[in-house]
Amino acid sequence: MSDQKTLLLTGASRGIGHATVMRFAKEGWRVITCSRQPFPEKCPWGGGREDHIELDLASPDATIAAIEQIRERLGGKLHALVNNAGISPKTPTGGRLNTLETDLRTWGKVFHVNFFASIVLARGLKDELSAAKGSVVNVTSIAGARVHPFAGAAYATSKAALAALTREMAHDFGPLGVRVNAIAPGEIETSILSPGTEKIVEGLPLRRLGQPSEVADVIWFLCSDQSSYVTGTEIEVNAGQHV
Structure with a gap:
């Protein structure tokens, strides 16, 4: 239907991203998903396969190239962009990578996925967002505001940068009629929870x-x-963890 609203969501395959797909689909929105994984065979929303774009956000060239592919699917309007994709590399034993151990290439990959992709997509689709008077939501983290026992330094600094980017984008996109906000989740029950999280809870x-x-x-x-x-x-969506 012509008045159906459209969401573009990165990192849709599990956890918060998958729940977001379901929430917007329930409201009747068309959901276009971007993920480095192919569309899963067992997914519970209609039209998902046709509206899935396999995209590795760690690659700047691939992200920039995907803009035109996405624009072709939108038909001139994008009502919401949710930048949810994020990676948090660990040590070989699954431990936290700190500032002394994180090599530059790893740091760069994390920033490409967690930070740069957000502005590349929003800027590339600004005309479609403006036409719909749309909204951008960047998914940050409690780790962006304080040292976290499990989230590594590259992840934390990328999320802190994303929070600052949200303010900058709100300033720049506002005159276009586009709102830009962020959410900072705390300990959310997903498949990537680290052992020991129960102590935080x-x-x-x-x-x-x-x-x-x-x-x-x-x-x-x-x-x-x-x-x-x-x-x-x-x-902040964290059960009061920030207090």
Whole structure:
């Protein structure tokens, strides 16, 4: 239908990304997904295969080249862009990579996925976002504001940079009618939780892990008309972990 709204989502294959797909699909939106993985055989939303783009955001050339492919699918309007894709490399034994151990190539790859891809996509699709008076949501992390026991230095600094980028984008995209916000999740129950997370949960005011659907609901709010006067902010979704 011609008045159907469209979401472009990166990192859609699991966790928060998958929950976001389901949330927007429930509202009747068309969801275009980008992931380095091919479209999974068992996925529960209709039209997903046709609207999936296999894209490695770690490659600047591939990300820039994908812009035209995405624009062709949009038909002139993009109502929401959610930059959710993120990588957090570990040591060979699964431990945290700190500033002394992270090599430059690894750091660069993390920044390409977690930071640069967000502005490359938003800038490349600014006309479509402006035409729809759309919304951009960047998914940051509690690790961007404090040292985290499991998230590495490259991941943390990329998320801190993404929070700053959100403010810059809100300033620059606002005159185009586009709102730009961020969400900073804490400990969310996904397949990539590190052993020991239960110790963090014991100290949270709400005393529990977050669910991906709870994060998706906040993303939905920031892309809906309910937040029409909200831009340039970062909402913490972490059970009070920041206090």
